Amino acid sequence: MTIKALLNPRSVAVLGASERASVGRGMVEALERIGFDGAIYPINPKYTSVAGRNCYASLRELPHPPDVVSFCIRNDGVLENLRAAADHGARAAVIYDGGFAEIGHDGERLQAEIAGICREAGMSLCGPNCMGVLNPPARSTTFKQEVRNPQALIGNVALISQSGSVAASLLADLRRFGFSLVVSSGNEAVNDTASYIDFVVDDPSTKVIATFTESVRNPDRYIAALDRAADKGKPVVVLKVGRSERVRAAITGHTGGLAGESRVFSEILKAHRAIEVEDLDEFTEVLAVCQGRRWPTGNGINVVTTSGGQAELILDVATSAGIPLRPLPTATREAVERDVGRISGDGNPLDAWGRGDFRSTMPQALRLLSDNPATDAVVFCSSDSVDNQALGRPGREEDYARLFAEAAAKSTKPHYFMSMRPGVMHSGQIRVLAEAGVAVIGGTRQGLGAIGRLARWNTPLSPARATKAAPSPDLATQRRTIHEYDAKRILAGFGLPVTRESFVTSLPETIAAATTIGYPVVLKVVADDIPHKSEHGLVAVGLGDERALVAAFDEMQRGVAALGTPIAGYLVQEMITDGVEVFAGVSRDPHFGLIIAFGLGGVGVEVLRDFALRPVPLRDGDAEAMIGETRGAALLGAFRGRPAADKAALAQCLYALSDFAAANSDGVQEVDLNPIKARTKGCVIVDALIVPRQPQGRAE
Ligand code: ADP
Numbered sequence: 001m002t003i004k005a006l007l008n009p010r011s012v013a014v015l016g017a018s019e020r021a022s023v024g025r026g027m028v029e030a031l032e033r034i035g036f037d038g039a040i041y042p043i044n045p046k047y048t049s050v051a052g053r054n055c056y057a058s059l060r061e062l063p064h065p066p067d068v069v070s071f072c073i074r075n076d077g078v079l080e081n082l083r084a085a086a087d088h089g090a091r092a093a094v095i096y097d098g099g100f101a102e103i104g105h106d107g108e109r110l111q112a113e114i115a116g117i118c119r120e121a122g123m124s125l126c127g128p129n130c131m132g133v134l135n136p137p138a139r140s141t142t143f144k145q146e147v148r149n150p151q152a153l154i155g156n157v158a159l160i161s162q163s164g165s166v167a168a169s170l171l172a173d174l175r176r177f178g179f180s181l182v183v184s185s186g187n188e189a190v191n192d193t194a195s196y197i198d199f200v201v202d203d204p205s206t207k208v209i210a211t212f213t214e215s216v217r218n219p220d221r222y223i224a225a226l227d228r229a230a231d232k233g234k235p236v237v238v239l240k241v242g243r244s245e246r247v248r249a250a251i252t253g254h255t256g257g258l259a260g261e262s263r264v265f266s267e268i269l270k271a272h273r274a275i276e277v278e279d280l281d282e283f284t285e286v287l288a289v290c291q292g293r294r295w296p297t298g299n300g301i302n303v304v305t306t307s308g309g310q311a312e313l314i315l316d317v318a319t320s321a322g323i324p325l326r327p328l329p330t331a332t333r334e335a336v337e338r339d340v341g342r343i344s345g346d347g348n349p350l351d352a353w354g355r356g357d358f359r360s361t362m363p364q365a366l367r368l369l370s371d372n373p374a375t376d377a378v379v380f381c382s383s384d385s386v387d388n389q390a391l392g393r394p395g396r397e398e399d400y401a402r403l404f405a406e407a408a409a410k411s412t413k414p415h416y417f418m419s420m421r422p423g424v425m426h427s428g429q430i431r432v433l434a435e436a437g438v439a440v441i442g443g444t445r446q447g448l449g450a451i452g453r454l455a456r457w458n459t460p461l462s463p464a465r466a467t468k469a470a471p472s473p474d475l476a477t478q479r480r481t482i483h484e485y486d487a488k489r490i491l492a493g494f495g496l497p498v499t500r501e502s503f504v505t506s507l508p509e510t511i512a513a514a515t516t517i518g519y520p521v522v523l524k525v526v527a528d529d530i531p532h533k534s535e536h537g538l539v540a541v542g543l544g545d546e547r548a549l550v551a552a553f554d555e556m557q558r559g560v561a562a563l564g565t566p567i568a569g570y571l572v573q574e575m576i577t578d579g580v581e582v583f584a585g586v587s588r589d590p591h592f593g594l595i596i597a598f599g600l601g602g603v604g605v606e607v608l609r610d611f612a613l614r615p616v617p618l619r620d621g622d623a624e625a626m627i628g629e630t631r632g633a634a635l636l637g638a639f640r641g642r643p644a645a646d647k648a649a650l651a652q653c654l655y656a657l658s659d660f661a662a663a664n665s666d667g668v669q670e671v672d673l674n675p676i677k678a679r680t681k682g683c684v685i686v687d688a689l690i691v692p693r694q695p696q697g698r699a700e
């Protein structure tokens, strides 16, 4: 429980405090400026006093063990002093200097040593390679920046950033929100983002949690922290770097961690109700939206503007960003045309300039939109303004803001005041609106996108599918792969639709099976050690009669002999001549466990990388959404006289695959259903492969 000593200390020892201008002296002054009312202990053998305070020669001389030691010294002095701090009973430490895991081998060893000291002593540690901790409401700091205006820092955003400069950038703009806690966590040698999230979930001053993350240290703990935050009604906004290969390579050298496959990570965030954003603009807009007194409960956004051109631009940008702005329903349209003026376009965005008497038309327009049952959020966007404008009547900006605040007060729905560009805003307007509990947002893509993100966060997830099925005993095996025939029997047991087929070992059996199944048939080799049969010419499709079957059998026998790999036998299978080839599969992410994938077969997966991912188990609605979000999904619809594929059957197939994977979560390494034929009615798995998890990988 020493994390409290780190984040909300009652005493701070400043190691390396000095009379000269230095980080150490700065830290003492920062503590004074922020109004810290606990004990401050400057430590430096060269001084008897620093900034008018008694200065101690070493940690051992302190009258009491400090809550936290702020290491304002270089990395070569860290080990020795950390040991002294641990011996003297310090509860926590902040190490700012770099030269640890981020520089490679030697640094990693040093970092492991400091982590070991802390773990053994039960100390919390922020860093190394970080800027420290700032707690504005508690008026404490170990953050490596001067404090100029402590009051302005206070707010409800808890920021946990692995990058110190990102933290400093966000702290530079306090116009719309302040901070309940800021942790620049650096290399996270001991305390990690998950532990900080866990702390602020219970912190009454924190309303929203913002994280800038390079790598997740402990996936299980991280997910547990996200779940706890969601349960407590605190959104976790996640900006994760490492979406591109080149950035991932840089991160390994930077914070000394590994950034996992970013698409898997995105799905994990969604499944645990975190809000993922792609850049700092989106990040700050979500934090701004959270400042509103009311939060959106759906994505029915209605925008009001003061000009037609602006309305058109907003609609264009929103459309290309995938933000739905649904047209006004007829009743609202008619009311607007009657009370406000003629509508150009379909009323969303609504140009409410009307007859030019904006003071009366705007409140009317806002009321009508708020009354529309399909409206979840009302957004007002007039021309952008900034402080000290050169043009326009002074006070005009605040007037607009007041008009809007009055409308918001009369409504039960959240209202947002939006500028056309992110970051461009007028402090007078922010003041008026903040008092009214109305959030100020900026930029169509970022601002409206943020409303949509918070609305989605505010919508409960559909329940995850519960598995009733017992694990399949066939997966407890030493086999490296389970071949098509056995895999299909196992999967069929979980309700997955498979081809009609017979396992055979001789030519007479082969001929008999084909007669029963009916021509045309497919002939394949069945062997654990040949997972990709057609690579070796061991799949013969479209065999129309017995003559063709016999010829294929003979050739396949020769092929098997040439290959020299032992086989189990052959498979005679119905030939599926219709349907679109799709694939579904399960794979095990090293950090986040089983992931289910769906995509179009062939080039769709391999070349275009067009596939959808979700963690196992699926939630209700996931399968349909996965099918819908692949670009290739269009090929499943009806076109050029071809009827549409049975997407409902395909979705059922994905759910059954999820059930299988969930029931066998410990025993599955990989499943490959490639292809599945999506037919006009139903779908059928044509090829299957299961890779069991090797015993050493399994949980005890
Ligand atoms: P591989 O082990 O090489 O993946 P498959 O069993 O998937 O072998 O067969 C290769 C291809 O042959 C499939 O992708 C599919 O296009 C076609 N195919 C295989 N079996 C059938 C079948 N029963 N009906 C129709 N086409 C089939």
Ligand code: MG
Binding pocket: 674, 675, 687, 688
């Ligand atoms: Mg295949």
